[in-house]
Amino acid sequence: xxxxxxxLSLSLTFSPPPMPxxxxxxxxxxxxxxxxxxxxxxxxxxxRSAGIDVNRAPEGERxxxxxxxxxxxxxxxxxxxxxxxxxDLVAHGSDEEDGDGSRKKLRLSKDQSAxxxxxxxxxxxxxxxxxxxxxxxxxxxPRQVEVWFQNRRAxxxxxQTEVDCELLKRCCETLTEENRRLHKELAELRALKLSPHxxxxxxxxxxxxxxxxxxxxxxxxxxxxxxSNTPPWAPIPLRPSLLHAAAxxxxxxx
DNA sequence: ACCATTAAAACAGTTACCTCA
DNA sequence: AATGAGGTAACTGTTTTAATG
Numbered sequence: 682x683x684x685x686x687x688x689l690s691l692s693l694t695f696s697p698p699p700m701p702x703x704x705x706x707x708x709x710x711x712x713x714x715x716x717x718x719x720x721x722x723x724x725x726x727x728x729r730s731a732g733i734d735v736n737r738a739p740e741g742e743r744x745x746x747x748x749x750x751x752x753x754x755x756x757x758x759x760x761x762x763x764x765x766x767x768x769d770l771v772a773h774g775s776d777e778e779d780g781d782g783s784r785k786k787l788r789l790s791k792d793q794s795a796x797x798x799x800x801x802x803x804x805x806x807x808x809x810x811x812x813x814x815x816x817x818x819x820x821x822x823p824r825q826v827e828v829w830f831q832n833r834r835a836x837x838x839x840x841q842t843e844v845d846c847e848l849l850k851r852c853c854e855t856l857t858e859e860n861r862r863l864h865k866e867l868a869e870l871r872a873l874k875l876s877p878h879x880x881x882x883x884x885x886x887x888x889x890x891x892x893x894x895x896x897x898x899x900x901x902x903x904x905x906x907x908x909s910n911t912p913p914w915a916p917i918p919l920r921p922s923l924l925h926a927a928a929x930x931x932x933x934x935x
Numbered sequence: 936a937c938c939a940t941t942a943a944a945a946c947a948g949t950t951a952c953c954t955c956a
Numbered sequence: 957a958a959t960g961a962g963g964t965a966a967c968t969g970t971t972t973t974a975a976t977g
Contacts, residue, residue: 825966828965828966831945831946832966834945836964
């Protein structure tokens, strides 16, 4: 099964949109390129101290941004400078800078998500060129596109895992049922063999089984698997001799 | 060819924030 | 208004992969 065919419930209705991205998306160039801050110096803090707006698109990618819809209903449009920190920059669209250290969260617009989905359907990884092109088209930082694809792959994998898990569960149920049926069948065969009527028609045992530990001799019938001690999921090693005997015997009388 | 080193990409796991009931 | 759950953008640390000497 193709991982892309999972039917992730995402609407893909795609209408090439005027990108309503705001000029508020500033991202630190170095950070977007994959460089990492140390654990002791969160990038947002470093960037803030450097006066860099992490949510702003790169200079070259921001032409034509003035036509924002300006509606607060489209969170994406009013994204605020990331420096400003914790409040939903996206939804509130004010340029205030409440610079505490919290990272900010951009909500992608439906159009952006749709385009990303379309792209993901074509190829679930991006080469640098594709990433840059997509970022430019969406007026996002390449890093954002990269992160989106990472998260999207993770969601796909999770979904696939759930599907696989469900499949295995059903498989397990089927096997359990089959095992139960075989146990029952075995019990019936034993009963058949041990019934006095049938016993007379059977050839006497030609071999005896010696228990290696207690060194007692057992007849094959007694040595057969103790069904009561067998867990329901345990495979049953059927004895061919038992089956042959049952098969050779006349049908049970009602 | 084989190995060590390095950088980039991808991944896994987590955090922080947003939305909604 | 407060709150908890769920979704997801963004982050960190680790592993994999490819290029280079």
